[in-house]
Amino acid sequence: xxxxxxxxxxIAIHAYPILHxxxxxxxxxxxxxxxxxxxxxxxxxxxxxxxxxxxxxxxTGHIMLGDQDLLKxxxxxxxxxxxxxxxxxxxxxxxxxxxxxxxxxxxxETIRVHDRSVSRRDALARAxxxxxxxxxxxxxxxxxxxxxxxxxxxxQRVVIAMAxxxxxxxxxxxxxxxxxxxxxxxxxxxxxxxLAKADNMGLLMISHDLAVVADMADRIIVMRKGEIVExxxxxxxxxxxxxxxxxxxFAASNHKVALxxxxxPTPLLDVQNVSRDYRLPRTxxxxxxxxxxxxxxxxxxxxxxxxxxxxxxxxxxxxxxxxAILGLEQVQGGTITLDGKPVFTGNKPNLAVRRKMQVVFQxxxxxxxxxxxxxxLITEPFHLLADPPKGTARDxxxxxxxxxxxxxxxxxxxxxxxxxxxxxQRxxxxxxxIIRPDLILFDEAxxxxxxxxxxxxxxxxADLCKAYDLTYLFISHDLSVVRTITDRVLVMxxxxxxxxxxxxxxxxTPQHPYTQALLAAAPVLPELGEVDP
Amino acid sequence: xxxYTIKRLISLCVSLAVASLVIFTVIEIAPGDPASFMLGIxxxxxxxxxxxxxxxxxxxxxxxxxxxxxxxxxxxxxxxxTYRTPVADMIAARLWVSLPLALYALALSTLIAFPAGIYAxxxxxxxxxxxxxxxxxxGVAVPNFWFAMMLVLIFSINLRWFSAGGFVGWDKGLWAxxxxxxxxxxxxxxxxxxxxxxxxxxxxxDVLGEDYMRTARAKGLTARQALWRHGLRNAxxxxxxxIGLQFSFLLAGGIIIExxxxxxGLGRLVFQSISARDLIVVESVVMLLxxxxxxxxxxxxxxxxxxxxxxxSRT
Numbered sequence: 046x047x048x049x050x051x052x053x054x055x056i057a058i059h060a061y062p063i064l065h066x067x068x069x070x071x072x073x074x075x076x077x078x079x080x081x082x083x084x085x086x087x088x089x090x091x092x093x094x095x096x097x098x099x100x101x102x103x104x105t106g107h108i109m110l111g112d113q114d115l116l117k118x119x120x121x122x123x124x125x126x127x128x129x130x131x132x133x134x135x136x137x138x139x140x141x142x143x144x145x146x147x148x149x150x151x152x153x154e155t156i157r158v159h160d161r162s163v164s165r166r167d168a169l170a171r172a173x174x175x176x177x178x179x180x181x182x183x184x185x186x187x188x189x190x191x192x193x194x195x196x197x198x199x200x201q202r203v204v205i206a207m208a209x210x211x212x213x214x215x216x217x218x219x220x221x222x223x224x225x226x227x228x229x230x231x232x233x234x235x236x237x238x239x240l241a242k243a244d245n246m247g248l249l250m251i252s253h254d255l256a257v258v259a260d261m262a263d264r265i266i267v268m269r270k271g272e273i274v275e276x277x278x279x280x281x282x283x284x285x286x287x288x289x290x291x292x293x294x295f296a297a298s299n300h301k302v303a304l305x306x307x308x309x310p311t312p313l314l315d316v317q318n319v320s321r322d323y324r325l326p327r328t329x330x331x332x333x334x335x336x337x338x339x340x341x342x343x344x345x346x347x348x349x350x351x352x353x354x355x356x357x358x359x360x361x362x363x364x365x366x367x368x369a370i371l372g373l374e375q376v377q378g379g380t381i382t383l384d385g386k387p388v389f390t391g392n393k394p395n396l397a398v399r400r401k402m403q404v405v406f407q408x409x410x411x412x413x414x415x416x417x418x419x420x421x422l423i424t425e426p427f428h429l430l431a432d433p434p435k436g437t438a439r440d441x442x443x444x445x446x447x448x449x450x451x452x453x454x455x456x457x458x459x460x461x462x463x464x465x466x467x468x469x470q471r472x473x474x475x476x477x478x479i480i481r482p483d484l485i486l487f488d489e490a491x492x493x494x495x496x497x498x499x500x501x502x503x504x505x506x507a508d509l510c511k512a513y514d515l516t517y518l519f520i521s522h523d524l525s526v527v528r529t530i531t532d533r534v535l536v537m538x539x540x541x542x543x544x545x546x547x548x549x550x551x552x553x554t555p556q557h558p559y560t561q562a563l564l565a566a567a568p569v570l571p572e573l574g575e576v577d578p
Numbered sequence: 579x580x581x582y583t584i585k586r587l588i589s590l591c592v593s594l595a596v597a598s599l600v601i602f603t604v605i606e607i608a609p610g611d612p613a614s615f616m617l618g619i620x621x622x623x624x625x626x627x628x629x630x631x632x633x634x635x636x637x638x639x640x641x642x643x644x645x646x647x648x649x650x651x652x653x654x655x656x657x658x659x660t661y662r663t664p665v666a667d668m669i670a671a672r673l674w675v676s677l678p679l680a681l682y683a684l685a686l687s688t689l690i691a692f693p694a695g696i697y698a699x700x701x702x703x704x705x706x707x708x709x710x711x712x713x714x715x716x717g718v719a720v721p722n723f724w725f726a727m728m729l730v731l732i733f734s735i736n737l738r739w740f741s742a743g744g745f746v747g748w749d750k751g752l753w754a755x756x757x758x759x760x761x762x763x764x765x766x767x768x769x770x771x772x773x774x775x776x777x778x779x780x781x782x783x784d785v786l787g788e789d790y791m792r793t794a795r796a797k798g799l800t801a802r803q804a805l806w807r808h809g810l811r812n813a814x815x816x817x818x819x820x821i822g823l824q825f826s827f828l829l830a831g832g833i834i835i836e837x838x839x840x841x842x843g844l845g846r847l848v849f850q851s852i853s854a855r856d857l858i859v860v861e862s863v864v865m866l867l868x869x870x871x872x873x874x875x876x877x878x879x880x881x882x883x884x885x886x887x888x889x890x891s892r893t
Contacts, residue, residue, distance in 0.1 A: 095796060097792065097795055097796065120800070121800070124798050124799070124800050125798065126798070127795065127796055127797065127798040128796060128797040128798030128799075129798055132796070133793075133796040135789060135792065135793060135796075137789055140788065140789040140790065141789045141790055141792075141793045142790055142793065143790040143793075143794070143808045143812065144790070144812070144886070144887075144888060145811050145812055145885060145886055145887060146808070154794075154797060154799075154807070155797045155798070158797060158798050158799055158803070159798055191887040191888070193887070193888045204793065207793070207797060208796070
C-alpha cells in the first residue's frame with residue numbers, strides 16, 4: 046500500500062500560486078527525490094506534506110498518509126502525526142537545533158511530546174540509543190553536549206536522530222546535505238539510505254543536486270515553477286529524459302567549457318612559505334594566548350594567463366589564503382608578491398599592487414549596496430586608481446564592462462534589486478573587470494547559483510578568457526566546476542596545500558589519499574545515455 | 579562556568595577602581611569649595627583654613643583619594659559637610675526606601691511585561707497584538723510623574739485606598755511599608771513595563787523565525803509548546819539586558835517620583851547635596867550607584883551564561 050500519496054495538490058500564498066497540480070507517491074522503504082531549481086516549489090511540497098506551510102497558504106487537493114487526508118485533519122491531530130508518523134530533516138544543521146538545549150534533551154523531547162507516560166530518564170535512554178544509531182556514540186557524544194560543541198555533520202546527525210526517534214513511517218529530508226562538505230555529505234546520505242532500508246521507512250528527499258539525486262533515489266521527480274515536468278524510476282528517467290527541461294537540467298549540471306590555451310608562463314602571483322595565525326582566546330588570565338595556524342607554509346606560483354583552482358573543505362584555510370593574497374590581512378610568515386611587488390607593505394595593503402587585483406564573491410545578494418545604481422557599483426574599483434576615468438571615458442568603461450558580461454549599457458542606471466542572482470553575478474564580474482586587473486579571485490563565485498545559471502556564468506568566464514586573457518584563482522568546494530574551469534589545481538587541507546598539478550592529472554590520478562577521498566566522496570552524475578539498463 | 583564567573587569578577591573590580599578614580603577626579607574639578615560654601619562669602623580666612631583642615635581638604639589629592647577609597651572599603655563614607663552626620667548613615671536610611679522601591683517597581687514591571695510581550699508575540703498582527711502595542715506606545719510616551727499624579731488622584735484622593743505620599747518606615751511592619759510604596763512603584767513600573775514588553779515581543783518574534791522553531795514544530799510540538807519550550811529562553815538575552823539597565827535607572831532615577839510622593843529616597847538626597855555642595859555625600863552616593871550598576875551588570879552577565887551555554891564555554 047502506498048504510504049504517502051499527494052494528489053492534485055495546488056498551493057497559493059495570498060492568491061499567488063506556488064504549486065500546481067502536484068501528484069507524488071511514496072511507498073514504504075522507497076526513496077523518492079524531488080529536484081528542480083530554486084523557485085520550483087520543491088521545498089513547498091515538503092512543507093505541505095508536513096503541513097507546516099507559511100501563513101496565508103491555501104492548499105487544495107489531497108495529501109494522504111495511509112488513509113488519513115492531512116489537509117482535513119485538525120491542528121491537534123497534525124501535531125500527533127508530526128514527529129510520530131512523519132519526521133523531517135532540514136537544510137541548515139547549524140541553525141536547526143535549539144542552541145540553549147542539550148542534544149539529549151532535544152532528541153528526548155520528540156519521544157516525550159508524543160507519549161507523556163515515558164519518564165524523562167527513559168526518554169533520555171532512548172535518545173542515547175537513537176543517537177548511537179545515527180553514528181553519535183555516547184562515549185564521544187554524551188547527551189549533555191550542546192549543539193555548538195558539534196560540527197555541521199554531527200549536528201545534522203542529531204537532527205536526523207530527532208526525526209527518526211519514534212521510527213516514523215515517512216521521513217522528509219529538505220536539502221539535507223546542501224550545507225555540508227562532500228565527505229560529510231556522503232556519510233549523511235549513506236546514513237539516510239540505511240535508515241530508510243532498516244525501518245522500511247519512506248524517504249521523500251528534496252535536493253537541487255542531480256548527482257546526489259541520481260545516486261540516492263529509487264524514483265526522481267523533476268519540478269519547475271510549481272509543476273512536475275517529469276517523474277519516473279531513476280534508471281528509466283535518466284535513460285529516457287523525455288522532457289527538454291530535464292535534459293537541460295542534467296546537461297547544465299555537467300556543463301563543460303573549453304578554455305583557450307594559456308599563454309607562455311611568466312610568473313604573476315608568487316606565494317612563498319605563507320603562514321597565517323589567528324590568536325585564540327586566552328585560557329589563563331595572565332598566560333599568553335595560543336594561536337591557530339589557518340594557513341601553514343603555503344607556496345605556489347600563479348602564471349600570467351593561468352586559470353588556477355583552489356579546492357578544499359570548509360575550514361581548510363581557503364578563505365584565509367584569499368584574504369592574505371588580497372592584502373586584506375597581514376601574514377605571520379612568508380611573502381606574497383604580485384609582479385614582484387609585495388601585496389602588503391608596512392601595516393596596510395599596498396595600493397599599487399591592490400589595484401591589479403579584483404575579487405568576485407559568493408553571495409550575489411549580499412555583496413552589493415542596494416542603494417547604489419549599477420554604474421556606481423561597478424565603478425567602485427576606480428577608487429584604487431590614481432587617475433580614474435571621468436565623463437565619457439567613464440561611461441565608455443561602464444558600457445564596455447556591462448557588454449562584456451552579457452548585459453546592456455542601459456542597465457547602468459538600474460538598481461541591484463532589479464536583477465536576478467545570475468545577472469548580479471555578471472555585474473560582480475563587470476565590477477572586477479572594469480579596471481582590467483592582472484588577477485581576479487573568484488571566491489565560490491558560482492556556488493549560490495542554480496545549475497542552468499551556473500552553466501551560463503561558466504560560459505561567460507570561458508568567453509572572457511578568450512577576449513581578455515584573464516588570469517584567475519578560482520576558489521571552490523565544487524569539484525566538477527573546478528575541473529572544467531581551471532588549468533591547474535591546488536588541493537588544500539588543514540591550512541596546507543597537499544597536492545597540486547594540472548587539473549586533469551589531479552582529477553584522473555590523484556596522488557594524496559585526501560584528494561582521493563575527496564574525489565571518491567563527490568557524487569558524480571552518470572554520463573547521459575550511459576546509464577545501466 | 580567557574581572560569582567565566584572569575585573573569586567577570588575581575589572585570590567587576592577593575593570597573594569599580596576606574597569608576598572611583600573618575601568620580602573623584604570629576605568632583606575635584608567641579609567648581610565650588612565646600613568649606614567656603616558652608617561658611618558663606620563673609621567668612622574669615624582663618625576660620626576657612628581651620629574648617630578646611632578639619633574637613634581634610636588641605637591634604638594632597640592622592641592622600642584624599644586613598645583615604646576616601648579606604649573609607650569606602652571599611653564602610654566609613656566620611657562626614658557630611660552640611661549635616662555633620664556620617665554619610666554612611668544618611669545613605670543607609672535613604673537606601674532602605676530606594677532599594678525596596680526599585681525592586682518593587684522592577685518586579686511589577688517584569689510581571690506586567692512578560693505576559694504582555696509573550697501574548698503580543700504569539701498573536702502577531704492580530705487585535706491582541708495591536709492592543710498591547712498601542713498600550714505600550716502610550717506607556718513609553720507618557721511621563722511617569724503624570725502617571726503618579728493620576729494614581730494619586732484616583733487611588734488616594736477619590737478611593738482613599740492609599741496615602742498620597744510620605745513613607746511610614748519599615749518599623750510599622752512589612753505590609754505597611756509595601757503599602758506606602760505601592761503607588762510610587764506602579765508609577766515607576768508602568769513606563770518600564772511598556773519598554774520591556776516591546777523588547778520581549780520583538781525578541782520573541784525574532785526567535786519565532788529561527789530554524790529551530792520550525793524543527794520543534796516538525797517534532798510535533800504545538801505552536802504554543804514550541805514558543806514556551808524553545809522560544810522563551812532564547813529570547814531572554816536581550817530582555818535581561820534591558821532589565822539590568824532598568825534596575826540601575828530605577829534605583830537613582832526615581833527622583834521625580836520621590837518628589838511627587840514625598841519619599842526620602844536616594845534621588846532626593848543627591849539633589850539636596852548637589853545644591854548644598856555637599857561633595858562628600860555626592861561622591862558617596864554616586865559611587866554607590868556606580869557600584870550597584872556594575873554589580874547588576876555582573877549579575878546580568880551571570881544570567882546570560884545561565885541562559886546560554888555558548889557563553890559558558892567561551893572563556
